[in-house]
Amino acid sequence: MNNRAVNNDAKSSNTDRKTVDNSTTPLLNVHDLSVSFTQYTRGLNQKELKVITNLNVSINHGEILAIVGSSGSGKSLLAHAILGILPANVIISGNMDYKGVSLIPKIQAELRGKEIALIPQSVNFLDPLMKVGKQVRSSVNNGNATKIQRNIFQRYNLEDKVDHMYPFQLSGGMTRRILVSTAIANEAQLIIADEPTPGLDTGIVNETIRTFRELADKGCGIMLITHDIETALKIADRIAVFYAGTTVEIAPVEDFSGNGNNLRHPYSKALWKALPHNDFRPIMGHQPPPNRLPKGCLFAPRCDKATVECHDILPKASSLRGGMVRCIHAS
Template sequence: MRALDAVAAERAGDAVLSVRDLTVRFRLRGGRTVAAVTDADFDLAAGECLALVGESGCGKSVLASALLGLLPANAETSGTALLAPPEGTKDADAVDLLAADERTLARTVRGRRVGLVPQSPAAHLTPVRTVRSQLEETVRALTGTSRRARGKAAEDAAARAAFPAGHLDRYPHELSGGLAQRAATALALIGDARLLLADEPTTGLDRDLVDRTVDELRRHADDGRGLLLITHDLAAAERIADRVAVMYAGRIVEIAPAHRFFGSAGPRHPYARGLLDALPDRGFTPIPGMPPELSALPEGCAFAPRCPAATELCATRPAFTAGVACHHPERPRA
């Protein structure tokens, strides 16, 4: 974990990804609407890891799917998500991921400019092909190297993801959940995409493998690429993140440097502070109540019914100011 003061100052001009007002709505039968993501704003710099954290169902994975054009047909998106052009190319090669058509995303973005470590690896692995053949095919598609070079590149990718060489000739159904996750991570690392989206990349892994996996993802960022780590594992986020974005009920409610968020000062939003206080090594104090239904969000602060600091002012929606969206932000701890 690094203090990113210098990078933060340069982020606006060195952003691999710039997201503005990203909103996702799902239209359901009967005219109901689910507000999965609302007005998400953030930049991701080259060489930076931004960890997006929050309870299950808060919209983290929907945000990642929107960036790759992988939402279902009943989804409506708005806003912009500008992907910087590849190094050495013209500014005209920048792509708005939300406006790009499927042909552009499939041929020039997914795998090549944006890599994905999926939340459900089984859905992304071909069941009738071995892991080795899928790795080699991905190498061929992204790099066009010779057959011999493809084999070496595939084995190197497997080693980077801590996938055992003795399992390369197995089929996906022969893998445990943890091994399938590592196979999916190896596939995502092959293209050395300038932006990597890692959606719960440590699912099914023991602590040692969690550390090894996120350290490899950190190295990916340290080579000058952007890493968006979507996770509920706050220990993994603390290990490698430069900044932390906290999501609640479809909204980003706080963005803070990781050294401050996990350090003695702590987060400023009451929900973010509650996430940390619920950890076994912090206080093991659960946040009372349940998150609201995304189809029936309140007009004001969505966290107010669970917040000990809520007042009548919280019936109005707080603006995102100085890195936090809260009428009563916490003071930094001593």
């Protein structure tokens, strides 16, 4: 099936998925999350390196939220914070709730790999000493594990012999298909997919996003972390734009269209216009590293609309036209 057909399938199911869950409580709610790492400098002095600052994001039942942004913007760190798999030198503040319950370490351990599943960016998450078929079967919580695993493999064009292979015997594309298979086999309520499609051919990419759409239509929440805005546009309900460790905008997918005039934040608009099918206009400058964050708006040094106030104050997140934005000039 071609890309246009996939997009049409996703659009046709938008109406149906809104009736899956009428709960007013988000499946996942992250509010004012900040993440820092304690580091030792010369002379065994300690310093804190803040990599996420006042980040807000939420996912509803039956929703696909795509998270986009350049490398280093905090996308994967957010995923690891939700799952509770950050290193011991981490300092976390803010709130993370799953179904209204705070994600404290004990709860994270109980949910991880069961109700909350990760499709990781790194292929190293597979057990190198276990055959991949067994790894997928071990993630099945309900039903005939062998039948479920074989059906998933067939869906992703993985031959029967792959069942008995070890991770080192797989190609990069096959490994990513195994990672996707492992996550969808356990019937998780929240799936965090961190760059799940690089290295896959168009057919498998389309099959993967169709699977995500089907899972969302059944009530699951999907967090799709990606650099590929084009893929996100095919299936996402909303898109969250990250920059330098915070959320600068969350918008309905429909706002990413035309000239981007419906977008709220200058960075979102610049990101949209940088795409090849738009103006293909590069964004001048560079995203600041965590140890050199500006005092005020994180995008101010690159923004042609920045004023003195932008350089002095970090804007608060505010609701605007059915979305969220962190910019004092947004309208």
